[in-house]
Structure formats: C-alpha cells, structure tokens
Amino acid sequence: MGLGLKWYHFALWIGFIIFMLLMPEMVSKGTLRTIIFANFLAIFAISWDILSGRTGYISFGHPFLIGIGAYTTAILTKRFDVGVEYAIPLAIAMTMIGGTIMFLPALRIKGSYFALVSLAFMELMYQLVQVIRPDLTGGTRGMSGLVTLTRGAVNGYYLSFTIMIIVALSMWLLMRTRLGTALSAIALNEESVKGSGLSPTKLKLFAFMTSAFVAGLGGAFYVHYLGSIAPRALFDINFVFTIIVATLIGGASTIVGPMFGAFFLTFLLEYLRPYLPGAERYLIYGVIALLLYMYQPKGLYQIMINQFNRFKKDEDDG
Amino acid sequence: MVKPLSIKNLVKNFGGLTATDDISFDLEEGQSTGLIGPNGAGKTTIFSQIMGEYRQTSGIIELYGSDISKLSTPARIRLGISRTYQVPRPFSDFSVLENIRVGLMPDSIWKMITQGPNREREIELALSVGFSEDDLQQTPDTLSMGDLRKLEMARTMATNPKIMLLDEVFAGLTVGEINQIAKLIQNMRKENMTFLIVSHDLKALEPLVDDAIAINYGKIIAQGAFSEVISDSAVRTSYLGTE
Amino acid sequence: MLEILIQGLLLSGLYALIAVGFTLIFSVGRVLNLAYGSYIMIAGYVYFYFSQLLGLPPIVGLLLAGILGSCMGLLKYNLIVKPLKGDHIPVEISTLILAVILQSAIILYFGNSAKILLPIFQGVIHIGNATVTYNVLAATLVSWLILIVLFVFIRKTHVGRAMQAVSMDSKGASISGVNINKINMFTWGISGFLGAIAGVFFASYTQLSPSMWVAPLIIAIAIVIVGGIGSIIGTLVVAHIIGFMEIISVALISPQLRGVFTMLLVIIVLIIRPKGLFGREEL
Numbered sequence: 001m002g003l004g005l006k007w008y009h010f011a012l013w014i015g016f017i018i019f020m021l022l023m024p025e026m027v028s029k030g031t032l033r034t035i036i037f038a039n040f041l042a043i044f045a046i047s048w049d050i051l052s053g054r055t056g057y058i059s060f061g062h063p064f065l066i067g068i069g070a071y072t073t074a075i076l077t078k079r080f081d082v083g084v085e086y087a088i089p090l091a092i093a094m095t096m097i098g099g100t101i102m103f104l105p106a107l108r109i110k111g112s113y114f115a116l117v118s119l120a121f122m123e124l125m126y127q128l129v130q131v132i133r134p135d136l137t138g139g140t141r142g143m144s145g146l147v148t149l150t151r152g153a154v155n156g157y158y159l160s161f162t163i164m165i166i167v168a169l170s171m172w173l174l175m176r177t178r179l180g181t182a183l184s185a186i187a188l189n190e191e192s193v194k195g196s197g198l199s200p201t202k203l204k205l206f207a208f209m210t211s212a213f214v215a216g217l218g219g220a221f222y223v224h225y226l227g228s229i230a231p232r233a234l235f236d237i238n239f240v241f242t243i244i245v246a247t248l249i250g251g252a253s254t255i256v257g258p259m260f261g262a263f264f265l266t267f268l269l270e271y272l273r274p275y276l277p278g279a280e281r282y283l284i285y286g287v288i289a290l291l292l293y294m295y296q297p298k299g300l301y302q303i304m305i306n307q308f309n310r311f312k313k314d315e316d317d318g
Numbered sequence: 319m320v321k322p323l324s325i326k327n328l329v330k331n332f333g334g335l336t337a338t339d340d341i342s343f344d345l346e347e348g349q350s351t352g353l354i355g356p357n358g359a360g361k362t363t364i365f366s367q368i369m370g371e372y373r374q375t376s377g378i379i380e381l382y383g384s385d386i387s388k389l390s391t392p393a394r395i396r397l398g399i400s401r402t403y404q405v406p407r408p409f410s411d412f413s414v415l416e417n418i419r420v421g422l423m424p425d426s427i428w429k430m431i432t433q434g435p436n437r438e439r440e441i442e443l444a445l446s447v448g449f450s451e452d453d454l455q456q457t458p459d460t461l462s463m464g465d466l467r468k469l470e471m472a473r474t475m476a477t478n479p480k481i482m483l484l485d486e487v488f489a490g491l492t493v494g495e496i497n498q499i500a501k502l503i504q505n506m507r508k509e510n511m512t513f514l515i516v517s518h519d520l521k522a523l524e525p526l527v528d529d530a531i532a533i534n535y536g537k538i539i540a541q542g543a544f545s546e547v548i549s550d551s552a553v554r555t556s557y558l559g560t561e
Numbered sequence: 562m563l564e565i566l567i568q569g570l571l572l573s574g575l576y577a578l579i580a581v582g583f584t585l586i587f588s589v590g591r592v593l594n595l596a597y598g599s600y601i602m603i604a605g606y607v608y609f610y611f612s613q614l615l616g617l618p619p620i621v622g623l624l625l626a627g628i629l630g631s632c633m634g635l636l637k638y639n640l641i642v643k644p645l646k647g648d649h650i651p652v653e654i655s656t657l658i659l660a661v662i663l664q665s666a667i668i669l670y671f672g673n674s675a676k677i678l679l680p681i682f683q684g685v686i687h688i689g690n691a692t693v694t695y696n697v698l699a700a701t702l703v704s705w706l707i708l709i710v711l712f713v714f715i716r717k718t719h720v721g722r723a724m725q726a727v728s729m730d731s732k733g734a735s736i737s738g739v740n741i742n743k744i745n746m747f748t749w750g751i752s753g754f755l756g757a758i759a760g761v762f763f764a765s766y767t768q769l770s771p772s773m774w775v776a777p778l779i780i781a782i783a784i785v786i787v788g789g790i791g792s793i794i795g796t797l798v799v800a801h802i803i804g805f806m807e808i809i810s811v812a813l814i815s816p817q818l819r820g821v822f823t824m825l826l827v828i829i830v831l832i833i834r835p836k837g838l839f840g841r842e843e844l
Contacts, residue, residue, distance in 0.1 A: 003434070058650050060657070105828070109835045112593050112649045116782055117831050123779055124824035131817040178423055179430040181412075185420050188409040195369075195407070196421045197395035197477045206427050237775050241661045244654060283665035290658045294644060297651060 003176045013169065020161055024154045031270070032153040036225065038266035039160035043167055043218035045246040045258035050171060051211035052244075053252035054180070055204060056187030057106050058115040061122030062243055063235050065212050068098040069219030071129060074229050075136050077147050084147055084224060092216040099212025103205055110190070119240075126235035142230035149224045156225055163221055164259070167214055172255040174210075183207055184253060238282075245289040251301025260300065320383040322347050322481050322512045323368070323399065328377035330363055330536075337363045338374070339536035345481065350503075350513040352527040352544060354520065356556055360536040361516045362404065365483050369401050370394050381481075392425060400474045401483035406466040408458040408473075415440045415454050417469055421476030439476075446505075447472045448498045464495030471502065481512040488519045496522050520548060532556075564691040565805075565812050571693065573804025574701030575759075575766060577797050579777045580784035581708060582755035584796045587785050588728040589748040592642060592649055596656040597781055598774030599663040600630045600756030605764030605773065606667055607757075609678055619681045626757045634753025638746055660774060667771045675770040681761065700762035707755060712793055724748060783827045789837020798839065802826075 024032060044066060052058045072091035076082040082090075105117045129137045137143070150156045174180065182203055185193050193200050223229050233239070242265070250261025265285065272281040296303055323345040330338040337360045345351055353361050366372045368379055370391045379387050386394050409417050418440045423430055444454055447468040458466060467487060474482060484503075488496050496519070503513065503526050517523040523544075530547040532540040540550040547553055583597045604626035612622030641659065645651045680696035687693075715721035726734035727744045735741050763777055784803060788795030803823050810818050830837065 056650070058653070060653075105832050108832055112653060113786075113831055113835050115650070115653060116593070116786060117828055119779070119782070120824045120827040120831075124821060124828070127818070127820045127824065131815065131821065174431065177431045178419065178433070178435055179427060181416060181419055181435075182423055182430055185409050185412070188411055189407055192407045192409060192473075193420065194391045195395070195401070195403075196423070196473060197392045197400070198420070198423060198425050199390065199392045202425070202427065237657075238661060241657060245658060248654065281665075283662055283669060286658050286662035286665060290655060290662065293651075293655060293658065294641070 003173060005176075017165060020165070023161075024157055029153045032157050034266055034270050035263075036153070036156050036160045038263045039157075039164040040218055040222045040225070041242065041246055041266060042164050042259045042262035043214060044243050045250070045262050046167055046171055046255055047211045047214035047218060048243050049247050049252060049255060049258045050175075050214065051207050053247055053254075053258070054175070054183040054187065055207045057110060057204070057207075059102075059118040059211075060115045060240055060244075061102075061118035061120070061125075062215065063239050064102065064118065064121040064125050065095050065098050065215035066219035066222075067122075067125055067129070067231075067234050069095040069216030070223040070229055070234065071137060072216075073220040074143050074146050074223050077224075078143055078145070079136055084149065088217075088220045088224075091220040092213060095216025095219065096209050096212045099208040099215075100205070102212075103208040106204055106208070107201065122235050122240070126231055129231050129235075137231075138229070140231065142228065142232075144228035146227045146229070147224055148227045149221070160221070160225065163217065167217065168255060168259050171210075171214070175255055179203075179206075187253075241286075245285075247299075248293050248297070249289055249299055251299030252297075254299075254301045257299050257301035264300065319347070321345060321380070322382060323514070324378075324380040324383075325364075325368070326378040326380070328364070328367060328379065329375045330360075330367060330372060331375045337536050338367065341377075341533070341536070341538055343531055343538065343541065345512050345514060346529075348507070348510040348512060349529065350507055350515065350527045352523050352530040352547075353514055353516045353533070354523070354530055354547070354553075355533040355539075359533045359556075361533065362485060363536075364533075365401055365485055365514075365516070368394075368399065368483060395477050395479070396425060398478070398480035399483070400477045400479035400481075402467070402470045402474050402485055402487060404486040404489065406463075406470040408461075408466060408469055410458050413455045413457055414444055414449060414461075414469055414472075417458070418443050418472050418476050421473035443472045443476055447475070447502055462495075463490040464492060464498075467491065467495075467499065471499070475506075479511075481514070482506070484513065484515045484517075486516055486518065488517055488522050500526060563689045565808055567688055567691045567693060568812075569801070569805040569808040571697045571701050572808055573801040574704040575697070575762060576780055576784060576804050577708060577800035578700060578704035578755075578759040579763060580781045580788075580796050580800055581704075581711065581793065582752040582759065583781035584785050584788070584793065585748055585752045585755070588790055588792075589724050590638075590642065590647060590745055591731075591790075592647055592652040593782070594637070594656050594752070595653050595778065596637065596660040596663065597752075597756055598776075598778030599660050600633060600753055601760030601763055601777045602667060602769075602771065602774040603633065603663060604630050604757035604760030605678065605769045606671055608761045608764065609671075609676060609769055613679060623681070623758065623761055626761050627754045630753035630755075630757025630760070631750045632753070634749035634751075634756075635746060637753075638749035642745075642749075643742075660778075664771050664774065671769075671771070673771060675768045677768050678761075678765045680765050696762075696765055700766065703758065703762065707758070708793065708797055715793070720744070720747065780823075783823050785837075786827050787830045787837055789839045792837070792839040795837060795839030 023035065044062065048059060048062050069091045072094040073084070073087040076087040076090060077084060102118060102121060106114055109117065130140045150159050182198060186200055186203055190200050246261040246265050247258040249264060250259065251257025268285060269281050272284055276284065321344040326342050328338050328341040341364060355361055363372065367374045370389060374387065378385055381397050381399060386397065409420060419435050422436060422439060441454065449468060461469065487499055500522060507513065515523060515527060527544050529542060530544040531538060532547050532550065532553040534556040539552045539556065540547045579601065583594065586592065586594045607626040607629050608622040611617045611625050612619050641655050642652055645655065680694060682695040682699045684695045685692050686695065686698065715725055723734065723739045723744050726739055727741055731741055764773065767773065784796055784799045788799035806822050807819050810822055
C-alpha cells in the first residue's frame with residue numbers, strides 16, 4: 001500500500017503503547033482519571049483533525065457531532081433500556097447521519113462561512129435538546145445515572161486508552177495512504193483537485209463521515225464513562241476551543257499531533273492546578289496556545305520534526 | 319470517423335455579453351490545432367466550457383461521439399480530456415512528486431487506500447517534462463514560472479489524457495524553457511496526442527500545430543492550415559493590428 | 562400587539578448596536594473577529610469597576626469603556642491580524658483563543674459569579690401595557706444615533722470613503738493611494754469603541770458574567786451573515802428581523818425557542834445565499 005513505514009515508526013508506536021499500558025502502575029488514581037480525559041480529548045481532536053486539519057473545512061461546531069453520539073446512546077439506554085452493545089453502534093450511525101447533514105453546506109460554502117455554519121449547527125443543537133422532548137433529553141439539566149461501562153479508574157483508563165489508540169493508529173495509517181494526500185489537496189486547492197480528475201465532493205463526504213464516525217464513537221463512550229450528560233458543558237464554545245487548541249498545539253493534519261496535543265494540554269492544566277486552582281488555568285493555557293500558534297501554526301509536531309532534521313543534518317555533517 | 323472532440327454551435331452568454339457566439343469546430347485524431355485571437359476573444363472561455371467549468375448557454379460538446387455537456391469536470395477528465403491554466407495552480411505545500419501523485423490518482427477512495435503511489439511513474443512524468451532529480455522534492459514556492467508550467471503539464475499528463483488543452487503555455491517563460499516545453503509537445507505529438515493550444519507567441523506556436531482556428535469577439539473568423547490562417551486579412555486586422 | 566412592537570424595536574436596536582462594530586471589521590478587514598464578544602464583556606466589567614465600584618459618573622465609565630475597547634481593537638490588529646497577514650482562518654482561530662484568554666483574565670480578577678449592573682439611566686416609562694426602562698430606551702436611541710452618524714460618516718467624509726474603497730477592493734484602493742494599514746487601524750479602533758459601548762448597554766440589559774461574550778458574538782455573527790458583508794443598512798434591517806423574530810417567538814410560541822429560529826435563519830441564508838440578503842452593494 002506504500003505507507004512508507006520505517007523501523008522507527010514501529011519502534012515509536014510500540015514504545016508508546018507499552019508506556020501507556022504500564023501507566024496505571026506508575027501514577028496515582030487521580031492522575032489516571034486525568035489521563036482518561038486526555039484519551040477522550042485525543043479522540044475528539046483526531047476527529048476534528050480528519051475533517052478540519054486535513055481538508056481545511058474548519059469546524060467550530062464539532063460538539064454538534066459529539067453531542068449526537070452522546071445523546072443518542074444516553075437516550076436509548078436510559079429511556080428505552082436498549083443495551084449498550086446496540087446503543088453505541090446506533091449512536092455512531094446517527095452521528096454519521098449528522099456528519100452528512102453538516103456536509104451539505106460544504107457543497108456550496110467554504111472558509112469562514114463554513115466555519116460559521118458549523119458554529120450555528122452547534123448552537124441550534126444546544127437550543128433544540130433543551131426544548132424538544134425534554135422528557136427524553138432531560139432538557140436543560142441533561143441526564144445522569146446512565147450506564148457506565150467500567151468501574152474504577154484503572155478499568156476506565158484501559159478502555160479509553162484502547163479506543164483512543166485504535167482510532168489513532170488506524171487514522172494515522174489511513175492518512176498515510178494516497179487518500180490522505182488527496183484530502184490535504186482539498187485544503188490546498190479544491191479547483192486543482194477537480195482539475196486532476198478527482199471528485200472533491202466524494203472526498204469531502206468521506207472526510208465528514210469518517211470524522212463523524214470518530215466523534216460519535218468518542219462521544220458515546222465518553223457519556224458511558226461519565227454516566228451523565230449536560231448540554232451546557234457539551235455544546236460549549238470552551239469545549240470547541242479545547243479541541244481545536246489540542247489539535248493546533250500538537251500539529252494539525254498529522255493525527256499524532258492532536259493526540260499529543262491532548263496529552264500536553266491535559267497535563268499542562270494538571271500541573272497548573274496547584275498554582276492556579278480555578279478556571280484561571282485557561283489563561284495560561286490560552287496564552288501558551290496563542291503564542292505557539294502565532295509562532296508555529298503547524299504545532300509542536302513540526303517543531304519536533306525540524307529539530308530532528310537539524311539533529312540529523314548535524315550528524316551527517318559531523 | 320469519430321472525432322476526438324467535436325463542438326457544435328457553442329454559445330455562452332454572461333448577462334448581456336456574448337463571450338462565445340455560435341462556435342463550431344472539430345479536432346482530428348493526433349492533430350494539433352492552435353486557437354488564436356486577441357485578448358478577450360473568448361479562447362479561455364471555450365476551454366472552460368469544454369472542461370465543464372462553465373456550462374454553455376446552448377450548443378453541444380462531444381467527446382468521441384458522445385455528448386459530455388452534462389458531465390462534471392472530473393468526469394470529463396476521466397474520459398480523456400485535460401487542460402492546463404494560464405496561471406498555474408499547483409498544490410502549494412506539496413512537493414513536485416506529490417503534485418503529480420494527485421493527478422495519477424484514480425477517482426476511487428477504495429483504490430486510493432489500497433494501492434500505493436506509483437513512484438516510478440511519478441518520477442518518469444517529472445523527468446519527462448524536464449525536471450531534474452534534485453527538483454523532485456521541491457515545493458512550488460521555490461519553483462520558477464517555467465517550472466510551475468512544467469509541473470502543471472506533468473500533473474495534466476498524469477490524468478492520462480487523449481486530448482490536451484494548453485492555455486498560454488509559453489507565457490512568462492525564458493527561451494530555454496519555451497524550447498523545453500516545445501520539445502515535450504513534439505514528443506507527445508509523435509505518440510498521437512491530440513492538442514488544442516492557445517498561445518500569443520505565434521512564432522513558438524507555429525512548429526507545434528498543424529491547423530489553426532482564429533476567433534474574435536467570440537466568433538470564428540478563420541479556420542484551416544496555420545500558415546493560411548495567420549495570413550488571412552481578417553485575422554491580421556483583428557489580431558496583429560496590421561492591414 | 563403594541564407590546565410586541567415596542568419590545569421588538571428595543572431589542573432590535575440593541576442588536577443593531579451589538580452588530581455594527583462586527584460588520585465594520587468584516588467589511589473592511591474581511592476577517593471575522595471572534596474576540597468581538599470580549600469587547601462587550603470587558604466593557605461591561607470596566608463600566609462596573611469605574612462607575613459602580615469607584616462611583617464615577619456613568620458617562621465617564623461609558624467613555625472609559627469605549628476608549629479601552631478602542632485600544633483593545635488596535636492591539637488586536639497590530640499583534641494578531643497583521644502578523645497573520647489577515648489570513649481568514651488563522652485570524653478566526655487566534656481570536657477565538659484570545660476570547661477564551663480574556664474570559665479567564667476576567668475570572669481571575671472579578672471571579673466567576675454573575676454581577677448585576679445598575680441601570681445607566683434609572684426609571685421606567687409606561688407605553689400602553691408595556692413597561693420600558695429608560696435604560697433600554699437609551700440603548701435603542703444610542704444605537705440609532707450611532708448608526709446614523711456612521712452612515713453619514715462613511716458616505717460623506719474622506720476617511721469614510723477610503724474605508725468603503727478598501728472594503729470593496731483593497732488592492733485597488735491601495736493602488737489609488739489609500740493607506741490600507743491606516744484605514745484598518747482606524748476601523749479596528751472604531752469597532753472596538755462601538756463594541757464596548759454596546760457592551761455596557763448589553764450588560765445592563767442582562768447581567769455581567771465572564772461567559773457573557775458568547776451570546777452577543779453569536780447574535781453579531783448571525784446579523785452579519787444574514788445581512789451580508791459590507792452593508793450597514795443590511796445590519797440594521799436584519800437586526801430588526803432577528804429581534805422581532807425572537808420577541809414574537811417568546812410571546813407567541815415558546816420562550817425556549819427564542820434562539821432556534823435565529824440559528825435556522827443563519828444556516829438557511831448561508832446555504833442559499835452566502836453573500837447575505839443585502840451583500841455587497843454599499844458599506
């Protein structure tokens with residue numbers, strides 16, 4: 001398939017997986033709970049990256065997709081006593097339908113306009129879940145007492161890490177194929193993609209569906225980890241901000257960048273906790289994100305690649 | 319015999335302006351035709367309609383005998399017709415090889431995933447338009463205008479066309495680069511490629527074409543062998559500005 | 562009926578005031594300033610600090626808020642928009658990050674809890690069944706005043722015409738000798754000032770809270786999208802469409818559906834007519 005895999009790719013992935021599997025032995029339960037959040041954030045950031053990082057169709061309303069997945073499984077399990085083994089796949093399917101709805105405007109508009117429509121989708125969803133059938137959605141308060149899949153931090157950690165690593169690895173491989181190149185080409189010049197005999201519509205639809213699949217998967221498992229769902233926390237511009245910043249800090253359009261961005265941010269917040277206990281941590285976090293983004297829009301991934309190349313060059317010269 | 323490209327009564331109106339006014343012509347298999355005329359005569363508009371970037375107001379465009387008027391641009395390209403642009407439009411962050419790779423891709427997501435890039439063919443195409451081995455990893459921002467045109471030729475050739483429409487291929491090129499592109503076109507003519515070429519540089523165009531079509535104000539004013547067309551008095555008046 | 566009419570007019574006036582600064586930036590600089598809501602939030606707090614905590618006269622608080630908003634606009638332009646060369650998506654992402662930073666800064670200083678802003682103008686007036694506070698009435702009047710002044714300014718003055726030129730074709734304007742940089746600076750300054758004035762009125766209409774920037778931002782976005790780029794008249798008309806739509810849905814359908822129709826309108830207009838209803842004839 002011409003993925004261009006080198007020995008160090010295998011080494012890095014295996015090393016990372018082993019390190020993460022040993023994590024519960026090394027850290028406290030509290031830290032483990034933090035990493036669980038990082039795992040879910042990584043899934044959401046990867047979902048955003050597949051769509052926005054790759055194709056340049058910036059989504060400011062990604063919680064719209066995540067929310068469809070989360071609400072579908074929450075309603076099915078709580079109100080209709082459907083088992084999670086059916087509810088989660090159905091939730092993912094619903095999210096992919098949501099992804100198709102979000103794709104429709106992308107047939108006509110792009111750039112800032114698309115970004116704004118996606119934001120409007122999120123706001124619309126926020127308002128609708130509170131108003132339409134509050135007996136199902138739980139209205140403004142949301143729902144609690146949902147089925148949880150795991151007990152204890154260690155099990156929760158293993159489940160979330162397993163999902164995250166499968167998503168990350170499969171998407172990383174997928175984006176190394178020619179498909180990844182074609183999707184990036186859409187961000188660079190959609191007209192030239194057409195002029196190369198490829199249908200941008202087909203490619204974009206694929207990107208939206210894949211992104212929705214991952215968002216739905218993450219959203220559904222997340223809600224069954226938390227055991228509750230609240231519209232204000234979900235359809236929140238701060239949540240959008242966290243997803244986007246994780247992706248950009250790590251490095252958009254790289255899949256592994258968003259994954260590490262999510263870990264970096266979660267730990268940054270965790271380490272700031274003793275000094276700045278409240279929401280003020282977002283101040284530092286935001287400033288770091290903004291400076292980094294202005295300095296290197298391609299994120300830490302690119303900074304590391306540049307360092308690596310410089311190191312290699314020194315070695316070659318010396 | 320079925321013509322590779324046959325255009326019948328093509329009309330395009332933009333509001334009150336008629337950009338293409340009842341144009342009809344055929345291209346012959348393996349022949350090269352020049353499309354000439356002054357600025358704003360409607361040459362690029364004809365290209366855009368053939369490729370489906372604009373829809374014609376009326377008229378028929380046939381590719382090997384079948385009407386392609388309702389097909390999308392990518393669908394037309396897959397049937398074997400491709401064009402270059404006056405202003406090259408490369409993928410800015412991609413290397414030369416990656417640019418060509420996009421042109422080589424099949425329009426099937428499944429095949430994009432399961433089949434790897436054909437590196438030999440990418441390199442072959444890059445070298446055939448005159449890139450050197452060192453250029454293959456360059457990105458468009460480091461390339462000259464001539465290189466960008468070569469890259470566009472290579473990406474267009476990658477779609478495996480039977481008919482190529484070239485729009486102002488020589489604009490902004492050095493003499494050396496013009497010779498390079500001319501040689502490339504000559505080689506493809508030997509392999510029976512059908513060409514329709516727009517150029518202002520008649521001197522460079524002459525050896526590359528068999529026939530010519532001259533247009534002015536969206537109408538054909540002369541058609542036939544290249545030497546006859548450029549000595550036609552109406553063409554000289556409109557295009558060369560001399561009697 | 563009369564009440565709907567009055568409430569609709571008042572809300573629409575406030576919305577027009579909120580949106581006009583946002584329209585200016587979108588028209589002249591062609592970028593969406595997603596930190597626009599922060600002018601509104603910060604102005605509310607600045608007014609709160611000077612007029613309510615320090616006890617300065619309301620008009621001083623209002624002016625100070627406006628000046629600070631103006632400075633913020635200039636800083637944003639010079640530190641973010643210019644280095645990013647006005648690239649749309651990067652500017653939008655950076656301003657979104659900035660908005661969250663400013664929200665955190667406010668929490669750090671003023672705390673997370675909501676605060677009630679005393680009305681700028683005390684008292685109420687009864688029109689039929691409707692009770693109207695002087696405060697909201699003042700917001701509407703100020704809004705109309707600002708829109709008229711701005712409209713005349715853009716039509717009649719040299720700088721205004723230059724803004725118009727930049728908004729239509731910045732390259733062309735630059736060739737004809739307009740200093741794009743100066744015009745942009747001016748626009749960002751004005752936009753910040755207007756946003757801040759709107760912010761003080763908006764804060765006294767609702768209440769002060771660190772997350773209060775989101776709602777007005779979304780309203781400004783909605784108005785500008787539906788109205789279309791570069792149209793002050795469009796802003797005014799659409800502010801009334803949205804204002805009345807909200808008041809009518811609150812009065813006749815359900816208060817909770819208030820925002821739903823606005824969002825639907827935004828989505829539909831963007832898909833059917835991305836230029837907006839009044840796009841691109843005039844500034």
